[in-house]
Amino acid sequence: MARGERIEIEHPDWCKNCGICVSVCPTDILIKGKKIVEIFDLEKCIGCHNCELICPDFVLKVVASDED
Known part of the structure; x- marks a missing residue:
């Protein structure tokens, strides 16, 4: 996991x-939202890739954040 993801x-x-x-x-x-999964608190994301790797439908992606 890279810092800033x-x-x-x-x-x-x-x-x-x-x-x-x-x-x-x-x-x-x-x-779990009403229709799709939602991100509750993005600031707490550690960029571990668990969700991206396990999603059977390739919905989620871990990307570099825009923070400098």
Whole structure:
């Protein structure tokens, strides 16, 4: 995991709200929303890639944050 990486919902239309990513997030920043998974507190994201790796529909992606 690289410093300054954060999760983003890259393909929201692909999300089935299955919650698998929610269950593997070590910082509990992902929550099941009404229709799709939502990011609750992005500042707590440690960029571990767990959610990106486990998502069966490639909805999530860990990207470099814009912070300098």
